[in-house]
Amino acid sequence: MSRELLQRARTGDALALNELIERHKEMAYSIAFKYLKNKEDAEDVVQDAFVNVLNSIKKFRNQSKFSTWLYKIIYHECLKQLKSKNKAIEYVPQFAQWEPAAEDLKEEVGVEEGLNQLNANEFTVISLFYLEEKSIKEINQITSFSPANIKVLLHRARAKMKEFYNKKYAEDEG
Amino acid sequence: MQKMRDEDIKQILKENLLQPDKEKFNEQILSRVEVEVTSKKPRPTLFSEKSMVQWFLFVAALVLGFEVFYDETLDSQAVVVIALMCTVPLFLLLFNRIFALKFKGQ
Numbered sequence: 001m002s003r004e005l006l007q008r009a010r011t012g013d014a015l016a017l018n019e020l021i022e023r024h025k026e027m028a029y030s031i032a033f034k035y036l037k038n039k040e041d042a043e044d045v046v047q048d049a050f051v052n053v054l055n056s057i058k059k060f061r062n063q064s065k066f067s068t069w070l071y072k073i074i075y076h077e078c079l080k081q082l083k084s085k086n087k088a089i090e091y092v093p094q095f096a097q098w099e100p101a102a103e104d105l106k107e108e109v110g111v112e113e114g115l116n117q118l119n120a121n122e123f124t125v126i127s128l129f130y131l132e133e134k135s136i137k138e139i140n141q142i143t144s145f146s147p148a149n150i151k152v153l154l155h156r157a158r159a160k161m162k163e164f165y166n167k168k169y170a171e172d173e174g
Numbered sequence: 175m176q177k178m179r180d181e182d183i184k185q186i187l188k189e190n191l192l193q194p195d196k197e198k199f200n201e202q203i204l205s206r207v208e209v210e211v212t213s214k215k216p217r218p219t220l221f222s223e224k225s226m227v228q229w230f231l232f233v234a235a236l237v238l239g240f241e242v243f244y245d246e247t248l249d250s251q252a253v254v255v256i257a258l259m260c261t262v263p264l265f266l267l268l269f270n271r272i273f274a275l276k277f278k279g280q
Contacts, residue, residue: 014204021200026191033192043196047203054207115190130184131191161186165178 006066010057021050024067027131028074034120035078045081049073067132072142075124117160125150126157220273226263233259 008016025046032042053070060066115123121143128134128142136147145153196202237256 017204017207018200021203025199026193029194030190030192039195043194043199046194047196047199047206050203051206054203115186126183127187130180131187158183161183162178165182165186 006057006060009054017054020054020066024070025050027127028070031071031120031124031127032074032078034118034123035075036081041081045074045077049077068134068138068141071128071132075143078120115161115164117164118157121145122153122157122160125153126161129154220270221266223267223270226267226270230260230263 005016005019009020028046028049029042032045033039036042036045049070052073053066057066060069118126124143125139125145128139129136134142136150139145139150140147143150233256237260
C-alpha cells in the first residue's frame, strides 16, 4: 500500500477511503467472525473499528501502522464482546516455551473441515503473519501475546494446515 | 508427498477469507467517518502548469545551447527579450495561483 493512498485518504478523498476499506475488510471480518461466530456482531465490530481508525487517519504515516491499529481494535473489541457475553476466551498460556506438542503434530484434520480446525488465535496469528506480512513484534502489538506464544500458535497453525494440505493434495491425486 | 510452501499457506488462507454480507458495508462506514469526505474536484486554473514549466525549460535550454555553440556575444536587446521569454511562464504560474485562490473553499 502506498503512502500516496494514505495521503489521499487523509485529505478525505472518498475513493481512497473506500480503497482502504476494501483492502482490509475481508481479513478484518474473517478475524472478527472467527472469534464471535456471529455474522452481525462481526460486521458491527469491523465497521466500528474502521470508523474509529479512519477518523484518526491523520495520525498514520504509513499503512503498516494503520492496519496494525485496525486489527488491534478489532481483536480487543472481539475479546470485550466475548467477555460481556461470558463466553470463554481460548486460553493462551503465557510464558510458554516453543516446544511443539506431539499431539499437535498428529492431530487429524478433515479435509472437509479445512481451516475450521484452526482456532481463533491460531487463525489470527497465521493470517496476520502470512497475508498481512506482520512481524512477530507487530502481532505482539496487536494481540498482546508474547513472542514465544506467537511462535507456538504459528507452529500449531502451520501443522494443522500442513495436515489439511496433504489430505487435499492426496484427494486431488487420488 | 507434496511439500507445503509459504505460497501454499498464503493461497489457502486467501481462499478462505470471508466477505461481509451486509449491503453497502463500505458506504455505511464512510457515512460515519468524520474526515471531511471530498470527491476531489480539480481546482480551476487559467493555464496548464505543466506546459508552463516545459516552456520555461525549453527556452532555458535554447539559450544555454545558443551560448555554448555560438561564441557571439549577445547584445543587450537580445538579453532583455530572452529574459522576458524566460520569465513569462513564471508570471503565468503566479496568475494561475491567484486565480485558483479565488476558488479555494468553494
